[in-house]
Amino acid sequence: MTVRTRFAPSPTGYLHIGGVWAALLAWMYARKHNGQFILRIEDTDTKRTIEGAQAKLMESLRWVGIDWDEGPDKGGPFGPYIQTARQPLYQKWADWLVENNHAYKCFATPDELAEMRQELEAKGDHSGYDRRYRDLSQSEVDALEAAGRPYVIRFKMPLDGETAVPDLLRGEVVFDNKQFTDYVILKSNGLPTYHLAHVIDDHFMEISHITRGVEWLNTAPIHVRLFEAFGWEMPVFVHLPVILNPNGKGKLSKRTQAFTQGDQEILVKADEFMEAGYMPEAVVNFLANIGWTFGDDREKFTMSEALERFDLADVSAAPAKLPYSKLDWLGNQYFKDLSDDLLVKKLYPYLQQHQIDISAETLLILSPVIKMRLKKLSDAVPQLAFLAETPPLPSTVEEITHKKMGPEAAATAYKKTIAFLEGLSAEQFEVDTIAAGMREIGAAVIDGGKPGPYLGTLRYVVTGQKVSPPLFESVVALGKDRVLARLVAAQKLIDSL
């Protein structure tokens, strides 16, 4: 059997990270087994469809490296891959069910339904439908139809007995048929509900494993019965656990907005991760650790390593809250592994997009020292702010002196430093030379000979930031003229005493 999995989102909002996770597992399984991964758009709820959501969702999937073999944009042998474009198919099979006595036309009006619901509720029946149109005679049906009464098609669920849903992660889940009623499978506008649509699509698209959220488990008996009525072989059901909202309550939903918890930023939508500048490899690595374990106590791995070991059957059935702090850790791990050139390649366009004008050459100088400070590209912005704008100059003596480097020593230090830098040729204005020279000055100027305090205050003078990249790289990045100007200003402040 070839493995064919799919991700079937409805374009009703933006894709959240839990959706990406579900897509990832399905995709991994298909790739692992050299099968196919299909993207199908479930847009039968036309009222909720949002313009542009489909494009956005495809962008997010591509960003994390999930590609599809068949889908709305690239076609395939079982298309179309957008449900509204498949309407005739659903109509045909809904009619087939009616003809074969598995379904029937229900002419209940919205008012009638509302009233019925109320009466049923009063009796403690929460099913919402009393099956009153289930057993009409053919002539009664014909008469209503002739009168132009709109109708839906409902599937005949068994009146008693049980329906077992085989689930890869939980074994057989058994439901009492009494809790079900006859569900609408084709709406009065001629479009199918999810129940009908996915059964037909998954069958004709030859899907081998249906992966979806547990929220579908309770309605899975309908799907089981539908497959049975059609006489089609059932795919394997894999009901994935929910991803819980990290703020504590409920599941992650499309409506959940990004927010901050403590000093941890909680992102929800897929494109927020992209926008923040996490490396997609890190995000995918992070997600693969949810509900699944690589083994050997390893948390960091490449996707191709993961594919060697992955199995849907090993996925945990327990719901999970995303460990965001681990994403940050992983994100940093991936940046540290990046070559300086590659980091510049990623960082440069990102900073450009965010109106921070720093040359690629400058970035290359900073690259080795900044990469271990990044979890995501956006972390570079405050670090590098001193290069983009003119940082405030020190205004108090306390800022440019140190308890181990009083005003007198500081005055000497700045004077020496200025002279040292002025004496450097353009070729000599590089990290190693500057480091050596400054350490020497620092050692001479500080009691005890440890240049630490000198370097620290100097770093503050040069960058104007309490937090910044290390001194030497920052000096080279800022450039001789600007550094000297700042040192001169500091010296003047000291001299004014």
Next chain:
RNA sequence: GCCCCCAUCGUCUAGCGGCCUAGGACGUAGCCCUUUCAAGGCUAAAACACGGGUUCGAGUCCCGUUGGGGGCACCA
């Protein structure tokens, strides 16, 4: 209300009856290194929800309780 799913450190998890004095990771705390912030090194605190069974033996199997989650639409 009814039905269904789930349950190991704060979080993600390993564990599929004896290898568990419950392992790893993130986070947290302390120490070291250090020009800030990081990164790195070392150390520490931290869990089998509870109660019954089954068994020579239970984190691991069964039942119940509790807790969390989900579902009961002409939404997916």
